[in-house]
Amino acid sequence: MKQIYLDHAATTQLDEAVLKKMMPYMRDYYGNPSSIYTIGRESKRAIEEARDIVASCFNCKNSEIYFTSCGTESDNWAIKGVCAFNKNKGKHIITSNIEHHAVLDTFLYMKKQGYEITVVPVEKNGIIDPLKIEKEIRKDTILISVMFANNEIGTIQPIAEIGSIARKNNIIFHTDAVQAAGTIPIDVKEMNIDLMSISAHKFYGPKGVGALYIRRGIMIDNLFHGGGQERTRRAATENISGIIGLAEALKLSLENMDYNNNHIKKIRDAVKRGIEQKIPYIIYNGDPSQRLVNNINFCFRFIEGEALILMLDFKGISASSGSACTSGSLDPSHVLLALGLPHEIAHGSLRLTFGRDSSMEDVDYIVDSIAQVVDRLRQMSPLYETFVKEQG
Amino acid sequence: MYSNKVMDHFSNPRNVGELADANAVGEVGNAKCGDIMKIYMKIEDNVIKNVSFKTFGCGAAIATSSMATELVKGKSIEDALSLTNKAVMEALDGLPPVKVHCSVLAEEAIKAAINNYKKSIGEQVTEDEYTCNSCCHNKKCE
Numbered sequence: 001m002k003q004i005y006l007d008h009a010a011t012t013q014l015d016e017a018v019l020k021k022m023m024p025y026m027r028d029y030y031g032n033p034s035s036i037y038t039i040g041r042e043s044k045r046a047i048e049e050a051r052d053i054v055a056s057c058f059n060c061k062n063s064e065i066y067f068t069s070c071g072t073e074s075d076n077w078a079i080k081g082v083c084a085f086n087k088n089k090g091k092h093i094i095t096s097n098i099e100h101h102a103v104l105d106t107f108l109y110m111k112k113q114g115y116e117i118t119v120v121p122v123e124k125n126g127i128i129d130p131l132k133i134e135k136e137i138r139k140d141t142i143l144i145s146v147m148f149a150n151n152e153i154g155t156i157q158p159i160a161e162i163g164s165i166a167r168k169n170n171i172i173f174h175t176d177a178v179q180a181a182g183t184i185p186i187d188v189k190e191m192n193i194d195l196m197s198i199s200a201h202k203f204y205g206p207k208g209v210g211a212l213y214i215r216r217g218i219m220i221d222n223l224f225h226g227g228g229q230e231r232t233r234r235a236a237t238e239n240i241s242g243i244i245g246l247a248e249a250l251k252l253s254l255e256n257m258d259y260n261n262n263h264i265k266k267i268r269d270a271v272k273r274g275i276e277q278k279i280p281y282i283i284y285n286g287d288p289s290q291r292l293v294n295n296i297n298f299c300f301r302f303i304e305g306e307a308l309i310l311m312l313d314f315k316g317i318s319a320s321s322g323s324a325c326t327s328g329s330l331d332p333s334h335v336l337l338a339l340g341l342p343h344e345i346a347h348g349s350l351r352l353t354f355g356r357d358s359s360m361e362d363v364d365y366i367v368d369s370i371a372q373v374v375d376r377l378r379q380m381s382p383l384y385e386t387f388v389k390e391q392g
Numbered sequence: 393m394y395s396n397k398v399m400d401h402f403s404n405p406r407n408v409g410e411l412a413d414a415n416a417v418g419e420v421g422n423a424k425c426g427d428i429m430k431i432y433m434k435i436e437d438n439v440i441k442n443v444s445f446k447t448f449g450c451g452a453a454i455a456t457s458s459m460a461t462e463l464v465k466g467k468s469i470e471d472a473l474s475l476t477n478k479a480v481m482e483a484l485d486g487l488p489p490v491k492v493h494c495s496v497l498a499e500e501a502i503k504a505a506i507n508n509y510k511k512s513i514g515e516q517v518t519e520d521e522y523t524c525n526s527c528c529h530n531k532k533c534e
């Protein structure tokens with residue numbers, strides 16, 4: 001059966017050209033970049049070249065890019081690092097209520113450590129009002145962390161505005177740009193970003209490698225202690241092939257950004273239209289325009305998301321849901337609840353995230369499959385039965 | 393994550409739909425928690441002649457409903473009342489720990505339908521704690 005992958009927000013397939021670039025650093029150039037002999041120097045040179053590429057993609061200096069093991073590490077390092085370094089200056093930190101768990105749970109951890117956290121709610125369209133953040137700023141606020149684009153509903157946050165508010169108030173601003181990097185042009189200078197997390201596997205790079213941008217002059221404590229790698233700020237022997245892969249994948253994503261985004265948006269819009277035409281009793285989650293071009297998020301009333309995902313899988317379609325059952329907790333996704341959706345509706349969510357390998361040819365199959373599965377589950381649903389009877 | 397039996401009962405649920413000539417109906421669960429099970433029965437001479445279900449819920453909720461209806465079909469109501477969530481789980485070759493509550497719901501849905509029947513023929517019923525708001529916080533699930 002044909003497999004249609006519609007979960008690019010979860011991860012993407014490694015680009016073949018990227019793999020090719022990485023291969024020599026898997027085995028041939030195995031030298032430790034910290035060693036001074038020839039094969040060590042070659043590894044070092046390759047890493048610094050990768051750093052130059054990444055820096056040029058975000059309009060910053062190469063000395064402001066630090067490679068990490070993933071987006072989660074970058075988020076943890078940024079938040080814990082700012083808190084630890086500034087604990088004498090203040091203990092108040094601000095974030096939004098739709099952050100990825102890598103940020104939210106790190107905030108909750110900081111709360112346990114005695115920091116005060118403010119979680120600012122987003123508006124009903126899944127976008128944060130920068131003025132609401134500004135209102136929460138106190139004398140002892142040391143950090144504002146707001147994600148660039150949301151992983152579930154794709155909404156793009158007013159990062160430049162929040163950045164300028166933070167800068168004006170002399171507060172460090174971190175953004176988790178894991179979903180945005182490679183899809184949206186990012187200029188860290190123009191947007192007043194102090195710290196930014198990215199992850200390679202979201203833009204057709206390898207898993208297990210990420211980066212943290214740290215603006216020159218921003219001081220944060222180290223998360224890892226040990227060797228002197230990454231200008232003494234992140235100890236650990238470098239993941240050389242991963243770093244090469246991250247840089248190459250980012251470079252290719254930027255070079256092809258317009259083409260890919262156009263291609264993806266056409267397919268995304270066609271699927272969205274199809275679903276809206278074929279399936280009644282649905283809710284489209286998140287702002288329709290201020291969102292990533294690859295993202296669709298619907299709630300289908302009267303059904304539950306995990307059952308929907310499993311049945312779509314039978315049809316060869318890989319998608320995801322924010323239902324409680326797929327999140328492994330009792331509550332549906334905090335992002336959908338943040339939009340003000342009641343639990344019973346949030347349980348029936350479907351996220352489709354398209355990619356450059358998505359095809360216009362599959363649109364009809366995707367829409368028909370979803371319509372069939374939704375209908376089948378509704379026929380089984382006592383909620384739907386009650387609803388239909390009430391409608392007469 | 394799910395056993396083959398669970399996947400089988402989820403993808404080809406037995407006894408699904410409304411039963412036109414049902415003389416007993418039981419519904420348990422809570423939409424807020426993400427599962428509702430409704431069981432329809434046709435009971436004659438103390439025997440469950442026919443049974444069907446409708447379920448709003450995850451894969452495990454649908455599979456446990458399907459299995460529970462299979463296990464009580466043709467049984468006397470006394471036998472059906474002795475059905476435990478454990479028996480439903482065993483028949484499905486187990487459930488992941490976070491899905492145990494689905495089997496509890498299935499047991500309770502069967503009992504709710506039978507109690508509904510007993511009431512309809514004027515029999516006294518001892519109401520259990522079921523009619524779950526229990527799905528999120530039921531001791532049996534732990």
